[in-house]
Amino acid sequence: MDLQLTGTTALITGAASGIGRATAHALAAEGVRVALLDRDAVALAETARGCDDAVVRVVDVTDETQVALAVSTSVEELGGVDAVVCCAGISGPVGSTIEQISLHDWNAVFAVNVTGAFLVLAQVLPALRASPSASVVLLASDSAFVSSPGMAPYCASKAALVQLGRSLSVDLAGTDVRVNTVAPSIVDTPMSRGDLGEHAFVSPAFEVQTPEDVASHVLYLVSPRSRAINGTTILSDFGYSARSGFPA
Template identity: 55%
Template sequence: MLLSLTDRKVLVTGGASGIGRACVEAFRAEGARVVALDRAGGADVVRADVTDESSLAAGVAEAVALLGGLDVVVGCAGISGPVGTPLVETSAADLAAVIAVNVTGQLLLAKHTYPHLSDGGSIVFLASDSAFVSVPGMVPYCASKGAVVSLTRALAVEFDRVRVNCVCPSIVDTPMARGDLGDEALDDAAFPVQTAEEVARQVLFLATPLSRAVNGQALLADFGYSARSAFPA
């Protein structure tokens, strides 16, 4: 296949729905062998909680046993937290929950998968354009996604056998986004909206030899919005 993913061994967290599910299906369509991890579990999903180290370690071990190793790891598990709530009204428990899933979960994923990754393998995290831009009521989420960009760069330096990158999409039509914004906001959006399948293709690129020279980078996919000046022209 063009993307050279035939028989590659892939693990995807958050693989039961949304972008994670789209990644599972996209890798399989390219001939890869995929194990999905998700705290929801499912018919073809290994149950694992990325915030619980013993649960995640067990899920990774099961995936490694099923696949016989790992070539690609995709960290899609994430939550949005209390979107629209000012920081001064956000509980410590809600703050901790966002950090636990979006940051600690990715760190634990890297910790437990790196020893099993083949030389030249790839880790791709799902971050967000919210690592670079924001609106009121998004502080915890933005902070967590900014941390993912930073840990991507740090791991790319420390993990010398594999590449580590992240994808930073703007609004994506997923069950989580619809839960936060409502169906009407996405069905009749006044702003560009990506599909989960489009984001999955960005992930595939970073996971393949086609991006061999790309390491420690955040792929910002936001239709160019963050490049716009406030200059009135």
């Protein structure tokens, strides 16, 4: 399928690794010129090597001043922006109950996962409105809908991100800007391996996606081919959340 993306532009946060890197490479392969944002300069440079003529900005998405500068200069260098993909995220404390989690750690998760997306979108929306067919994709998680023990901050932040996307799609109704989210289950990324341990991926007792699997969903939502899809979430969890716990 021709995704009709050749010659368009996109800005991607969290582009240094994992889903962000896979998305950047997939978009570049479709002829999209990309702006890559992340706080890891070394890994970001590695991502850029797989993208033609990429714009690279080292930025902390929780810092409003840094975000404003990175977005404005990226849009200027790209000559406009047609899509924004917010992949920047952290898991925060894993395996801790609410009473064991500090306010600092709780706030840190929301700062990256939710406020970071807010800051980027607030800065880039004027440029998106100027595009004839603009799309925003937020990377959430199936943890927005189901939960594992000891992951309250992460789950709450991803649920907030889903609702942020839905709310923004309503605010932008009648414009040419669409907003959707992708909510994958476990993806084989450095963050997941850090949380679960390398051993968990040797002979996993659960279904595992690749970053490239998730990037394919993002590409469809960014493409004009999905022009009727707005304000919704693609839940890619191998059907897990649809299953009943009834022992029959």
